[in-house]
Amino acid sequence: MAFAGEATNPHTKAADLSRLSKIFRTREELDGCDVTSESWQQALQRRYKTHQDMKGILNHVEEVDMSIYDQFDMRVTPYLAQLMDRDDPNCPIRKQYMPFQGELNVRPYEVADSLAEDHDMQEGTTVVHRYPNRVLFLVTTNCGTYCRYCTRKRLVSHRERAVNKQQLESGFRYLESHREIDDCLVSGGDPLLLNDRQLEDILSQIRARAPHVKLLRIGSRLPVQLPTRITPELCAIIERYDVQMVNVQVNHPKELTPLFAERIKMLRKTGTMIGNQSVLLKGVNDDVATLRDLCMGLVACGIRPYYCYSCDIAEGNHAYQLTLARILELYHGLRGFISGPAVPTFVVDGTGGLGKMPIIPDYIRELANGEIWATNFEGKVHRMTNLEATTLDQ
Structure with a gap:
């Protein structure tokens, strides 16, 4: 089985798509693109692969060490690049996808397989x-x-x-x-x-x-x-x-x-x-x-x-x-x-x-004396005697 990026049509080679596609080098060229005018496979061929590729598209691109890409690749579709604010490095789309130098500064509490998925992965399978x-x-x-x-x-x-x-x-x-x-x-x-x-x-x-x-x-x-x-x-x-x-x-x-x-x-x-x-x-x-x-x-x-x-x-x-x-x-x-x-x-x-x-907020609380108090979204409180054991035992 071959994997992602290939065309749905088995007679269309990835190399053929590559020849037809190119990344957009300027913001004007990018913004002039209608992503619905080409196949999704061809759009993937236009993905940006390094921060250097984005410098004609975005201003204030952080300069990062190329070793970042040894740890984790960068890929950005032209559609997402269109959503990125040209001038604001704090754009919420940019912040999700653009590499930053701090990625290489791993903290002591950070773990490669933080969810221990490899531990629960069945042998020989994924x-x-x-x-x-x-x-x-x-x-x-x-x-x-x-x-x-x-x-x-x-x-x-x-x-x-x-x-x-x-x-x-x-x-x-x-x-x-x-x-x-x-x-x-x-x-x-x-x-x-x-x-x-x-x-x-x-x-x-x-x-x-x-x-x-x-x-x-x-x-x-x-x-x-x-x-x-x-x-x-x-x-x-x-x-x-x-x-x-x-x-x-x-x-x-x-x-x-x-x-x-x-x-x-x-x-x-x-x-x-x-x-x-x-x-x-x-x-x-x-x-x-x-x-x-x-x-x-x-x-x-x-x-x-x-x-x-x-x-x-x-x-x-x-x-x-x-x-x-x-x-x-x-x-x-x-x-x-x-x-x-x-x-x-x-x-x-x-x-x-x-x-x-x-993660559940404390809307209903039971006090040490057995009283139960409810706090609503506006901060109003009321004692819920109908939930208290002493009330129900009466």
Whole structure:
């Protein structure tokens, strides 16, 4: 099996696309590009691969040591480059994707495999089996664009860690033989970077060999990074193999473009649920007004705000970290101030493989004397005697 970046048409060679494509060297040239006028494969050939490539597109580009790319590649689609503010280095899109020198200053508490996925990865496969009934199936180590805060940067972008046919086959066999698994999340890397034939091969194998899987999910950021990846052909595959949920990752309202909304609407017509898993990022979305706009913007697109993650402590991620106190402030700024269905669950994915744990504000408190007090979103308090044991025993 070949991997991401190849054309869906097997007769179209990657080299042919490369000859047809070039990166846009000036902002004027970039802004004049209509990403809907070419295939998503051709757009991928125009990705920016170093900060040097971006200097004709953006002003005030940080000069970083080229050794950064030995640790973690850079890829930026032209679509995302169009969303980046030309002059502001603190643009929320720039901050997610542009490398910065501080990435090389790894803090003592940062861990390459912070979620201990390698520990729970089944031998010979790329299946991570941590929870009793569900698994994570990593089918590629490539992405359309690389997020600088990636939790899997130890795997992602490294050619020597690429997923091979043998690992995929072993993964299918593992699913087949473990009938307790009824939930499978296909992830990576980004599975939608695979072409349609490759993706269909994977989904068809899962459905044919593991009919006990009741919930088949795909996790992808490509709809945000290059919405044109959502095509009628892709939607037909999603519907054909009854993919019940597609999780995307929108972190800022600026990513909710008309093109994104249009392609999400196309995807919704397949009947799949669409959820969003944001990552809380310092300097990007650690602001109540931003999160309110984001969550309400998501539901307006028909996307359920599913999770808001605390940023994982992968190596080099310290610049994005928020304290628990700040995360709770952000939660309090949402609950009661926006529509209930728009409020995501705030979670931390526990270091060392503890799994996802909800971050829950203390709205209901039991005092030492057994009294129970409730505090609402406006700070009003009331004693809830109906919840107290002494009341119920009377």
